[in-house]
Amino acid sequence: MPRSVIEAVTRFERRHGSCPGDPATVPCSTVDMLTTPDALRDRVRRMAPSAGVTVVTGPVERRLLALGPSGPGPWLLADLSGQPHDSRPWPAWAKDHLRVHDAHDWISWADVDRAGRERLNSPRVLLVGLYKPEIFPLPRFALGIHDLARAARAHLTGRIRLMDMQLGATREDILTALGDQGEAVDVLGLSATFGQHDLLTDILDAVHALPRPPMILAGGSLSARNEQVLLSAYPDVLVGRAAGEPMITDVLDHWHGELDVSGIRFAGHSHHRSSTPTSVTLSRRPSIVVTEDLGHGLPELDLLDATLAAGGVAQLETSRGCTSACSFCPRGHKGSWHGTVSCPAFSGRLLMGFLRPLPAYGGTRP
Structure with a gap:
């Protein structure tokens, strides 16, 4: 169990007058930690009996653990990457419904209102x-x-x-x-x-x-x-x-x-719908502009382990475009590069980030 998770659970349980469960009795593989929020959530719930709400969210490299009390009171937010909360690109909804007490730290108490709780x-x-x-x-x-x-x-x-x-x-x-x-x-x-x-x-x-x-x-x-x-x-x-x-x-x-x-x-x-909805006409869909944010993100990795275990393959995508130009394809950017300006330079770092978790799966597979 990562130390960041143990520290977050310990702080929460101390404040709410209980004792955290022994992490040694709550098995959780490295793969689960890396890839599957629900797997981590289920294990944290067993370690934090006082938590009325347990949330694991955020992208794979910036998981956010949120522990809320059964009744009124502050929540505990832990950025499991170890980065301070103020470095996270918070969604717009959080501004009105969530207030972090110490945004310069990776772990902090926070005020979360009812709408914020529903959001999470x-x-x-x-x-x-x-x-x-x-x-x-x-x-x-x-x-x-x-x-x-x-x-x-x-x-x-x-x-x-x-x-x-x-x-x-x-x-x-x-x-x-x-x-x-x-x-x-x-x-x-x-x-x-x-x-x-x-x-x-x-x-x-x-x-x-x-x-x-x-x-x-x-x-x-x-x-x-x-x-x-x-x-x-x-x-x-x-x-x-x-x-x-x-x-x-x-x-x-x-x-x-x-x-x-x-x-x-x-x-x-x-x-x-058109006036003749049963007809099948080919209309090109104008492609979305691929922003730096879209182009730089790793995908989630929930099913990577299962895919490799099934003898499957994983591919790296650096363009939303396609090298083919199939006549039946609705993509407006078919047959062309459709990525960010910095995507080629970033692809090496992206590849390393994609492969880094693989030793936990029994070794890398080309």
């Missing part, structure tokens, strides 16, 4: 990568859903879980995850690529048949290509039209009632 805790988001083995037999690290998870966690809003059908998850597993007692999903994101339309619609039909279906997002190149068809059949679905990071953060703001659906960036919805 909800919604529950499940991001799923679809898969057909006959199209891509070898599992590939699902960059799309991991990039979205990073954006959502950097927004410090909600709990984000990932599933990948490449790794054995089935349609039934997805439906079960949506209805887990006490852990019901509020927002479901489905990432689909070419050749998966029948799988996508099958899952959409099953989800809509649930007593309380979640808010549904459909992303990936296939969803953008088939936007009109999807919105005709499923008018309540939001379809991603470009890189999904701005869309997912806007969806989180919308879920908290702070943004109308029409203000969600790069999202196609029922109001965007």
Whole structure:
């Protein structure tokens, strides 16, 4: 167990008159620490019995542990990277709902109001990568859903879980995850690529048949290509039209009632349908400008261990563009470089940051 976690739990429990659990009795692998917020959260909850709320959020290199009391009182915020709180790019919502007492330290007490508590805790988001083995037999690290998870966690809003059908998850597993007692999903994101339309619609039909279906997002190149068809059949679905990071953060703001659906960036919805929604016309989607922030971020690594254990591969993406120029692709930046100006120079450092955790997985794999 990292010392930063132990120190945070100890400080919190001392203030609230209890004794922290022995970390030696709470097993947590290095892999879990690096990659899976829920795994760390579950273990911290066992170590901190006085915590009414336990949140692990933030991107993989800047995890934020937030411990809140059962009743009124200050929270404890710990930046597990060891960097001071004032060096974090806090999301706009935090300004009005969260006040750090000592922003120059990596660990501090903080005032978090009711709205801030709701922000940190909800919604529950499940991001799923679809898969057909006959199209891509070898599992590939699902960059799309991991990039979205990073954006959502950097927004410090909600709990984000990932599933990948490449790794054995089935349609039934997805439906079960949506209805887990006490852990019901509020927002479901489905990432689909070419050749998966029948799988996508099958899952959409099953989800809509649930007593309380979640808010549904459909992303990936296939969803953008088939936007009109999807919105005709499923008018309540939001379809991603470009890189999904701005869309997912806007969806989180919308879920908290702070943004109308029409203000969600790069999202196609029922109001965007053409007068002939059953027709299939190819419209190029203007590509999002890739900012330095988007271009420099590592993806989350939740499913990296499972992907490598399944004999899969992980790739490094330094451009949102593509070397191909497929006629059916809806991307407005196909066949061209689409990255940040400094991305080529940064790619070496990005690669090292991506590979550094791999010894914990049993050694690097080229």
